Amino acid sequence: MARKKVYAAIDVGSTEIMLKIAELDKDALPRVLETLHRTLPLGTDTYARGEISQPVLDACLQVLEGFVRNLEGYRVAECRAVATSAMREAANRDYALDQVERHSQLALNILDNAEERAFHLLAASSRLPEFGSLISQGTLIVDVGSGSIQVSVYDKGQFIFSQNMLLGSLRIRDLLADLERRTADFAGLMDEYIASDLDNYRLLEPKGIAYQHLIFLGGELPYLKKLAGLNPDENAVLSKEQLDRLVQLLLSERPADLASHSAIPVEHATLLLPTALILRKFVLYTGVNRLQLPSADLCDAILIDFASQHYGFKPPHDIRQDTLNASRYIARRYHVNVHHTAFVEKTALLLFDETIRLHRLDAQARLLLQVAVQLHDTGKYINMSKHHIQSRNLILASEIIGLSQREIALIAWTAGFHIGPFAMDLPGFADLPQADRIEVAKLTALLRIANALDSGHQQKIGSLDVTLEPGRLVLQVKTRHDILLEIWALERQGRLFQQLFAHQPVIKIRSIRA
Incomplete structure (x- = not known):
């Protein structure tokens, strides 16, 4: 029997650097061979000073060099190292990344917030067996990071909504540290601060969700589980009463004392009270009395992603579908024409699939096209005049779970080019790498054709067959309507496709008798 390949994941977090080494399989979750943790307050520097100091960076380099030496004994096929908000928000992050690569030979990839949170959802949904049944009812997932929290809503098995708030445990602790000496009720002050942001969230969240379940994620949860007498390395359920007792314990003990008798690193001990207060706020907000605490982290997600890419492992929950549902939620918020959008989406995806030998784009590009279709008319909510520009600006200001800022x-x-001139030298667009501009051009060419075929927003075309002929993209349509407007629109909007692929889009009509 062939030996299974070994892969590794490294997470450079705000309070801790973690390494996981695992064997991968097509039919099972990664089997973890070794896990290493090193506590390091990267986030304290970033959130307080705006950059990572050299002494802290030196300590980070030392940890990473040690991790790399540890990998040598495993014959690791591939190692992926990622960093999150502490590195992402540091003004000197480019210098830090260069030092990491020079000292450890690790190419550290900084995840955007939406990418990071999608990975957390991937880990939780894969490692929590009952995830699918939980989200069949109203479920709130609260991902408590050091720099922020991400609140995601599921209902009827579908992702509904997600919102990021700058309420991370480390950020709260450091932001309010100056006030600790000036109040006798520091916990009450933290509670009040958390409540103010929760009030803002209340204005944005989808209405009509009856919450039945709460799932919490975050780096401090293993330590809270430990204090509650639960196994920190296993999935656990915490009752509201247990959480209340934890809060009282954390209020009554100083972090240094807690660290000494509970074998919890002091840097983590200082974060447990703000974390517990965040949990309690959401328990009170939802009225849910049982908290699901899965044993899942960013390294787990990276290893699961490796298994999907290299072995065809199929996670039980499809995060890509969450991405599509998130974009549909944005589209509904801006009152797009759902019938027109559905037609254009179906048509654009058909065109993508039938012309793949021309454009040679991958499955991720197909997802980007699908999201662009869903959002291409959102700008009409702002201004009907030049709405494509408004759509572009709205999308650029959005965060969509699972997508990087580059993909956004x-x-x-x-979406911004779906009508109007297509100019490679347009300010802003010209700043993108050439490969990205070409990808946008290809996706835009497909979107323009699909949009042209429903120019009147009346879905006149009953069915569509796509055929590639020498120099022509033949669109054979069945219709019982006059589609002169669509033919005229295609003549104008099909030019970009012809310029890119040297194939002229043409319509062949097969009439359907009424």
Whole structure:
């Protein structure tokens, strides 16, 4: 029997650096061989000073060099190292990344917030067996990071909504530290601060969700589980009463004392009270009395992603579908024409699939096209005049779970170019790498054709067959309507496709008798 390949994941977090090494399989979750943790307050520097100091960076380099030496004994096929908000928000992050690569030979990839949170959802949904049954009812997932929290809503098995708030445990602790000496009720002050942001969230959240379940994620949860007498390395359920007792314990003990008798690193001990207060606020907000605490982290997600890419492992929950549902929620918020959007989406995806030998784009590009279609008319909510520009700006200002800022930009420019001139030298667009501009051009060409075929927003075309002929993209349509407007629109909007692929889009009509 062939030996299974070994892969590794490294997470450079705000309070801790973690390494996980695992064997991968097509039919099972990664089997973890070794896990290493090193506590390091990267986030304290970033959130307080705006950059990572050299002494802290030196300590980070030392940890990473040690991790790399540890990998040598495993014959690791591939290691992926990622960093999150502490590195992402540091003004000197480019210098830090360069030092990491020079000292450890690790190419550290900084995740955007939406990418990071999607990975957390991937880990939780894969490692919590009952995840699918939980989200069949109203479920709130609260991902408590050091720098912020991400609140995601599921109902009827579908992702509904997600919102980020700058309420991370470390950020709260450091932001309010100056006030600790000036109040006898520091916990009450933290509670009040958390409540103010929760009030803002209340204005944005989808209405009509009856919450039945709460799932919490975050780096401090293993330590809270430990204090509650639960196994920190296993999935656990915490009752509201247990959480209340934890809060009282954390209020009554100083972090240093807690660290000494509970074997919890002091840097983590200082974060447990703000974390517990965040949990309690959401328990009170939802009225849910049982908290699901899965054993899942960012390294787990990276290893699961490796298994999907290299072994065809199929996670039980499809995060890509969450991305599509998130974009549909944005589209509904801006009152897009759902019938027109559905037609254009179906048509654009058909065109993508039938012309793949021309454009040679991958499955991720197909997802970006799908999101661009869903959002291409959102700008009409702002201004009907030049709405494509408003759509572009709205998308650029949005965060969509599972998509990087680069991918958001590709979607925004694709939607922004769905009508009007296509100019490679347009300010802003010209700043993108050439490969990205070409990808946008290809996606835009497909979107323009699909949009042209429903120019009147009346879905006149009953069915569509796509055929590639020498120099022509033949669109054979069945219709019982006059589609002169669509033919005229295609003549204008099909030019970009012809310029890119040297194939002229043409319509062949098969009439359907009424």
